[in-house]
Amino acid sequence: DDNAKTAVMEWVSSQAADIFDAGVEKPFELYDKCLNKKGNYGEKDTSM
Numbered sequence: 522d523d524n525a526k527t528a529v530m531e532w533v534s535s536q537a538a539d540i541f542d543a544g545v546e547k548p549f550e551l552y553d554k555c556l557n558k559k560g561n562y563g564e565k566d567t568s569m
């Protein structure tokens with residue numbers, strides 16, 4: 522259905538900046554945690 526496809530594409534486009542920003546900022550948060558714990562920090566990646 523073209524209407525559904527258009528709606529999904531519009532929603533994805535509207536979310537893209539937030540998703541990108543979160544993806545860019547997340548590693549810095551993890552690095553900060555690691556450095557503040559002097560390297561004794563790890564986070565399991567359960568997304569795979």
